[in-house]
Amino acid sequence: MNAYERFRGRRLAVVESMLHDAFYNGIHRARDFGCEVWLLVRGEEWYTGGGPLAEHPLGRVDRVLHVDTHDWRAVVDALTDDDGKPLVDGVLSFSDYHTEATARAAEALGLPSQGLDAVRAANHKHLLRAALDGDPANVRWRLVTRAEELDEAIAHVGLPLVAKPPSEAISYGVRKCATREEAVEAWRELSGIRRSLRGQPRPGHVLVEEYAEGTEVSVESMTVDGVTHFFGATSKYLHKQTMLEEAHSFPVALAPGDWDALRSCVDRALRAIGYRQGPAHTEVMLTEAGPRVVEVNPRLPAHMISTMVTDVCGTDPHLDAKLLALGVEHVPDRAPGQGVAGGAAVVVLFPDESGEFLRVDGVAEAERLGVSVRFHHEPGDLVAERLDNSASVGFVYARAGTAEAALDTAREAAALIRIHTRRTAT
Structure with a gap:
């Protein structure tokens, strides 16, 4: 059955x-x-x-x-x-x-x-940092609750650093700061955030973290009865100025020893917070000194990453997670090579400017390369109103024999697409 x-x-x-x-x-x-x-x-x-x-x-x-x-x-x-x-x-x-x-x-x-304490620790990133205390995959950090604490935090963490709201998502408010002046400006901006994007109250605290230099990936997994099963690692390509995620491919080709170290790092993080069951999308920076945990998301990933897992591994993480939530004994122990494609990739489509979404050109030409082009906005919508991952308007999705080949095709197709917007009065 x-x-x-x-x-x-x-x-x-x-x-x-x-x-x-x-x-x-x-x-x-x-x-x-x-x-x-x-x-x-x-x-x-x-x-x-x-x-x-x-x-x-x-x-x-x-x-x-x-x-x-x-x-x-x-x-x-x-x-x-x-x-x-x-x-x-x-x-x-x-x-x-x-x-x-x-x-x-x-x-x-x-x-x-999934476990209330585990979800709370994942969602409030300073609690995750505290749970990882002593683990080599952690980074230096401070939770800044008052302006007077900022200089000590900078001295402890060092420059450059990353400042972020401790309890937000979709990269909202994440700022890379190369100087003290930039850190002060980030504090002024982020400490003013007193409501989440969905309206929950926030105290205006700012999490300051050591900037980990390296290659960022995410690890897609499903935990069953405290045992985590790993589907693989997803590449993450960031826009150099905005730090927004602009492309992904799956699976990342890693040497066996590197994959073992990455998997061990994520397994320790999930155990540290007491994660019982369900999907996790864990972001990790691969540095010369080893993997460093960026954050743990106690949910499935966005940006069509779960679609890539389905096509490459032959299991459906959305259905797997729902069965576990229903209490059905189910172990989705699948890996790359068991799906319909050797690799997959997605390029995220962003408009050049915020404003009213007018039209898109080049979709037919892009699709002739064998990709799928999907939009989640329609003409007339206001787009890219915030500088976070919600600024996207669609995706270009490709499958191929390898993740690298799929990414090349997706990028080639995305380059043919032009998104037209019109600035609106503010």
Whole structure:
């Protein structure tokens, strides 16, 4: 029997969602296997931009519940019957801003959970740094809560350094600082952030970290009963000025010893925070002195990385994670070479300027190279309003015999595409 047939007859609650088709399609594939899916959202505008949810891919779930998803108690109340029993067989979230409330709700309901303390440590990056204390994969760091603490933090961490909000996502607010003056400016900017992108209150603290020089990758994994199974490593190409992720390929070709060291580093990090089960997208810098953990994300990756894992490894991380959340015994022990492609790659499409999305040229020419071009914005949308990974408008996706060949094709195709925007009045 196909392992995914075990979805049939089960009910899963999904708390909010990350954006883009990979996450929407993951929900619908579970429904195709007979899983009933309830979606809990605080507001629809985050996904629809003001349009009706019924016309959005998320609107095709079995039931939509409007709940204060910032409050775990509200999530529990929405998923509990009059006798105090859970109405669902599992609950999960891939939204960075809701994984913690979801883990707490799951534990209150007596349902499978990634582990509340683990999710909290991953989401609040200073807690991850504290959990990794003494591990060679950690970096020097300080949590700066007042301006008077900044100079000591700079002296401890050294320059250049990275300043970031400790509890944000999608690279929001990440700043590389080469001088004290740049660090002071980053503090002034980031300490003013008192609400998350989804509206949760923030204290204005700033995490200051040692800048690790090297090659950044991410490691895609699935943990089952505290044992982590590794799919492989994903390359990450960053824009030199903005530090935004502009391309990925999978799997990264590493020497066996380097892969062993990388896998061990991530395994130690997940064990350090007590991660019980579920997907993890762990970002690591490969330095001359060894791997250094950048951050742990207790969710599936964005930017079509999970699609690359599916095509290369022959398993579906979206379905794997949902089965685990439902309490189904399932070990997705797959590796590169077991899928339909030897390698895959994605190039992220960004507009040159923010503003109103007008049109795109060159898509037909790009697709003649055998790639798939996908957009998550439409003409008329306002795009690139913030300097973070949400500034993208689409992806170019390619498969080939190797990750390197796929990336070459995706880059060649992306170079043919022109995104036209019009500046809007501010």
